[in-house]
Amino acid sequence: MKQMTDALNLRSQLLQSFEQVSMTKDPGMRQALLNFVIVGGGRAGVELADANDTTMS
Helix, strand or coil, rough: CCCHHHHHHHHHHHHHHHHHHHHHHCCHHHHHHCCCCEEEEEEEEHHHHHHHHHHHH
């Protein structure tokens, strides 16, 4: 992510995935929507890893 708009777009995509998960009953689709790949160890990557861990708990 180079700019704030990149971070906001990523946040929006994640929130949309959570919304779709809350509306679908198919376990396979739910699992697919809840899979995220985090690359890098910068601040954004660490924060996403924490957010993902929190939501999976």
